[in-house]
Structures are given as C-alpha cells and as structure tokens.
Amino acid sequence: MKNMKNMKNKETKNEMSRRKFLGYSALGLAGLTILPSWAWSNGIRIAPSDRVVLGFIGLGQQGCSDFTSFSTCPGVQVAACSDVDSIKVQRFVAMVNDWQAKNKMNPRCDAYEFFEAMLERKDLDAIEIALPDHWHALAAIYALQSGKDVYCQKPLAYTITEGLAMMRAANDCRRVFQVGSQQRSSKEFQQAIALVRSGKIGHIEKIFSKVGDPPTPFDLPEMPVPENLNFNQWLGPLNDPKVHYHPDLCPPISINPPKRETLWGAWRWYRETGNGYTADWGAHMFDIAQAAIGMDGLGPVEFIPKGYEGAEYLTMKYANGIVMTEQPYREDNPQAQGIKFIGSKGWLKVARGYIECSDPDLLKKEAKTIGAGEYEVSSPHMQNFIDCVRSRKKTIAPVEVGCSTNTLCCLANIATELQRPVKWDPATLTFIDDKEAENHRLYWYQYRNPYTLPYCEIK
Numbered sequence: 001m002k003n004m005k006n007m008k009n010k011e012t013k014n015e016m017s018r019r020k021f022l023g024y025s026a027l028g029l030a031g032l033t034i035l036p037s038w039a040w041s042n043g044i045r046i047a048p049s050d051r052v053v054l055g056f057i058g059l060g061q062q063g064c065s066d067f068t069s070f071s072t073c074p075g076v077q078v079a080a081c082s083d084v085d086s087i088k089v090q091r092f093v094a095m096v097n098d099w100q101a102k103n104k105m106n107p108r109c110d111a112y113e114f115f116e117a118m119l120e121r122k123d124l125d126a127i128e129i130a131l132p133d134h135w136h137a138l139a140a141i142y143a144l145q146s147g148k149d150v151y152c153q154k155p156l157a158y159t160i161t162e163g164l165a166m167m168r169a170a171n172d173c174r175r176v177f178q179v180g181s182q183q184r185s186s187k188e189f190q191q192a193i194a195l196v197r198s199g200k201i202g203h204i205e206k207i208f209s210k211v212g213d214p215p216t217p218f219d220l221p222e223m224p225v226p227e228n229l230n231f232n233q234w235l236g237p238l239n240d241p242k243v244h245y246h247p248d249l250c251p252p253i254s255i256n257p258p259k260r261e262t263l264w265g266a267w268r269w270y271r272e273t274g275n276g277y278t279a280d281w282g283a284h285m286f287d288i289a290q291a292a293i294g295m296d297g298l299g300p301v302e303f304i305p306k307g308y309e310g311a312e313y314l315t316m317k318y319a320n321g322i323v324m325t326e327q328p329y330r331e332d333n334p335q336a337q338g339i340k341f342i343g344s345k346g347w348l349k350v351a352r353g354y355i356e357c358s359d360p361d362l363l364k365k366e367a368k369t370i371g372a373g374e375y376e377v378s379s380p381h382m383q384n385f386i387d388c389v390r391s392r393k394k395t396i397a398p399v400e401v402g403c404s405t406n407t408l409c410c411l412a413n414i415a416t417e418l419q420r421p422v423k424w425d426p427a428t429l430t431f432i433d434d435k436e437a438e439n440h441r442l443y444w445y446q447y448r449n450p451y452t453l454p455y456c457e458i459k
Contacts, residue, residue, distance in 0.1 A: 050075045052389050053123055055148075057115045057139050058130035059083040059092040060251070061261045062153055066128055066180070067092070069379035071099050073386045079108065080124060082115035084230040089113075090255055113230060115139060119146040126176075126389055129153060132267045133274055134238050137162035140177075141169040141454050149176040149389050151382070154283035155275065155409055156402035161444040163406040164429065165455035170399040172455070178385040178395040179402030183284050183352070184291070185381035191363070192341070192350040196292035200362050202345030204293055207324040209285045209339050212277025214416045218270040220246035237447035240272045249273070271417070275442070278314075278326075278416075279409035281337045286324075287397075287405040288350070289339055293322055296401050298426040299408045300324065303415035314412055326412075410442040417442075 052075055056063055059081055070076050078096050083089050089111045096109040112118040119127070119142055126149040129139050136157050140150050150170070156179055157163040170177040183189045196204060222244040225231045231245045248266035253259055268274035275282075290296055300316035306326075314326040328334035329349055338351030346358035357363050381396070388395045404426070414437055415422040423432035431437045444458050 050390065051077055052386050053077045053079050053125045054128055055080040055082070055118050055121070055124045055126075056092065056128045056130070057082045057118070057143075058132075058135075058153075059085070059088040060130065061264060063128070063130035064092065064095065066130055066151075066153070066382070067095065069382045070128065070386075072379050073383050076386060077105060080110045080112065080118050080121060082112040082118050084113060084233045085250060086113070086228045087253055087255060091253060094255075114233070116142060119143055119148065124148055126151065126385075130180075132234070132265060133158040133279070134267075135236050137166055137453060138237060138451065140166050144169045144173040144175045144177075145454070147173070147175070149385075151178045151180065151385050152402070153180040154287075154402065154405075155279040156283075156399070156406040158275065159442050159444055160407050160410045160429075161456055161458055162453065163403040163410075164457075165453055167399045167403045168455040176385070176388045176392065176395060177399040177402075178381070178388070179283075179397040179399065180381070181283055181287050181397045181402065181405070182381035183288055184397045184401075185384055186352070188350055188353065188355040189288050192339070192348055192355060193288065193292045195348060195357070195362055196341050196343075197294065200345075201341060201343035201348050201358070204322055204341055204343050206342040207289050207293070207322065207339065208327050208329045208342070209282075209289050209324055210329050210335075210337050211281035211285050211326055212337065214278045214413050215269055215271045215274055215276030218242050218272040220244075220248055220266070220270075223247065226252065235448070237451035237453075238273065239446055239448040243272050271413075275409055275413055278413050279406070282409040282412070283402075283405055285337055285339050286408055287401070289324055289341075290405060290408070291401075292341065293318070295404070297404050299404050299424070300411070301424060301426065303411050303422045303424070305412075305416040305419055305421070308420060314416065316408070316412065414440045414442050 054070060054076060056067060056078065060083070063083075067078065070078070078100075081089065081092050081096070083092070093109050093111055097107050100107045100109075118124070127143040129136060129143070129150065129152040131139055133155060136152055140152050143150050157166060195201065223246050225245045229250060231250070234250060235243065248263065251261035251263055251265060253261055268280050269276055274280075290299065295318065301319045302317040304311055304315040304317070306312070306314045312327070316324045318324070329338040329340035329351070330336065336351060338349060338354065341348045348358070349356045355363060384396045407426075407429075411422060411424055417440070418436065422434060422437050424430075425432060437443065447453060
C-alpha cells in the first residue's frame, strides 16, 4: 500500500516482536473474519448488501463512545479494532462481543496493535478514527488509500497542512468522509443555521463564540511507561523531544476491577500535542458559526490575539465585514460553550440542548406528520455516515468542512502564540507576507523519522 510500508522504524518493529500484546494477534490477512451471508442488527435481519462492516482505530473514552453510537445504526457490524494500549483493546473487544451476542451477530472482533495491518483487510468497509490529533492525518490517509470510507473525530488534524492533505486524499481516493463534528446533525444547531442563513435576524454583524482557552506549554513530569502501553507508537510522527510519557496523556483503565478513564486525554491541552479548547470546542462552535454565515470551505482573513493592543478577546475578521470573537455568548453562564449571532434585526443564541432568540416566534415549531417508514435515530451523525457509505453521497460534515474549521482553529492559535495579528487568504490557502507564520509548527512540521505525510505539497 502506498507509503504504508515506510511507517515502522526498527524500534517500532522490535517493540512489536518482543511484546505479545497480551494474547491478541496482529493479524494482517485479508478476510479472516467470516461474516454470515445474513446477519441480525438490533433485532433487524440485514442483507449482505446493506451491511456496513467497521474497524475502529483508537479505543479510549472517545472510541468507546463512538462504538456505542454506531451500535444503534441498523446494519452495522464491527469486525476489527486497534490500539497501542492492550488493556483498552481487551475492554473494547469484550464490549463488542457482548453487543454482537445480544444482537445475534457473529461474535468476533479481531484486535491489532498496529492499525496498518488492520487496513490490509478486504472485509472492512469503513474505519472509525478516535486517535490523538497528531495521528489523524496518517491514519485517515492510509485508510482512504486502502479503499475504506472514514469517520474521523474532530478536530480534523493537528496542523493546517495535515488537514489539507487529508482533503486531497479523500477526493483523490473518492471515498466517503465524515468529521465527528456531531453538532452538524443536532436539531438546535440545524435550526440556528437555517434561521441565520434565511436572514431571519437580518444581516449578521457580530458573532460571540465561547470555546475556551488555547493550549499551554507541555509541563507534565516524566513517569515510567506501563507494560501494556506502546508509547513509542503513541508518539508516532510527533517530533518534539519535550514530549514524554505521563498517565494524563493516555488515561489508564482497569479491567479487573473495572475502572474507566477519570479524565479525557490531556494531550489536547498542550501546545506540543494538541490545540487546546480553541480546537477541541472550536471544532464545534466555530464550525457552526462558519456554517451559518456561509463560510464552509473558507474562513476569516485576519486573526487578532487576545491582549494585542488592548483586545479583550481573540478576534477573527471575515472579508465580508463579519467579526467573530471568542467570548461568552450568555451573561448568566460566561463559561458555557455556545454561540450568539448578532444581526441587524435581532439576535440568536444556541448551544447543546439550548436555543433562544430575540424574537421567540422564530423558534415556534410546525407540527409534522410522521410518514410511513420514518423514524428517529439515537445517533443521527453516525447514521448519516452509514447512509452515505451506502448511497455514496456527501456527508453532513465532509472533509472540506472539517479542513476549513481546522484551519481556522490553527490560525487562531498561531496568532495567539506569535502575540500579533496574522492575515490569511482562504481562497489561496496562504499567509499574507508572513514567513514567521509559515514556519510555525501548526502550519507544518517535520515528522519524526521515518514518518512522512502523503499528499503534502510542502517538501
């Protein structure tokens, strides 16, 4: 497979050969899982032509949550999984096997330490990726090159260049791609987008979007790596010698006694490994703001960091005059993540499970008659992906959307770290006369040897 054979260095290969991965085999043979010609899913008999077989990469808290959501989608089967933490593999396999048994499915989920071996299989239709952000690009591109459709968690990537490479790969390989920005599938956000786009609150002048603080320098003390974790493989392409193991990066779990993660992976809060709340929640709130004002695939042209010449908030300016600031969207709960659109005829506030408007009549719902065969799904974002895998249509959060939102978040952090404004041309995807910004790690960084980024136009 293109670029995949160069992935493992001698250290990684030695690590694999001397560890037995607690009894789980890294099977690289295609089609080892034998699926029956007919299967059952959630009490529904599924024909082979309608079944979608998934493989999961990344089995931590988010990966398990995504499995729970996908398991509600009729016609889904899970045949393989991969993680560098063998205990999390055991937990995931047990969870999948239990679900399969309850739904009269073939009770098997093969486990892999190295996901590249899993991608060689021909019986997988799609791959779900819930890895740390620095692995998103390589895992997604290799999955696309192997002929799989991809569901990748947000934010799309760690850097701007990685997001662009993922977009090129998805288009070149002609695969279905869904970014895990599930707010795109939520009713309150869809309603907010529709009201803003239709001009119900007039011309949008300002947007308050509360997401949270940017990342801070990595300062966790180094601790011994547990036997069940291949931390060298967790690092993958990361090329910063300051990054070392600490349990907060890879929250430990226990099978006996059962104990789940007590926190989300802290890699997202540090500059060397993530993009802070700017991307973690910006991939949701900035994303919805972009959708509502018709900026999917584009973005702001200027980023002014908080504190620059007295600026009270991080400020993003669009070419059409709209200004978006990272600030509280409601006075009674200043820390809550959400959005406030301010238009020439009123305002609209929206967050998870919440929507409010200056004109309450705009939020009145029309009675709907449920037609034959219509039903509500508990995980509409996952269902949209599965539907598109079958129909080959565009998903509600395609790679282009994830790329433009990811670019916005990275640019905001670049301006914050440089402590000055940064100007960007979203049409040409270039900085405006800014060599310092071009050399920032969040635009592009040299991968750790021997990793290379396919579809990268920077040489």
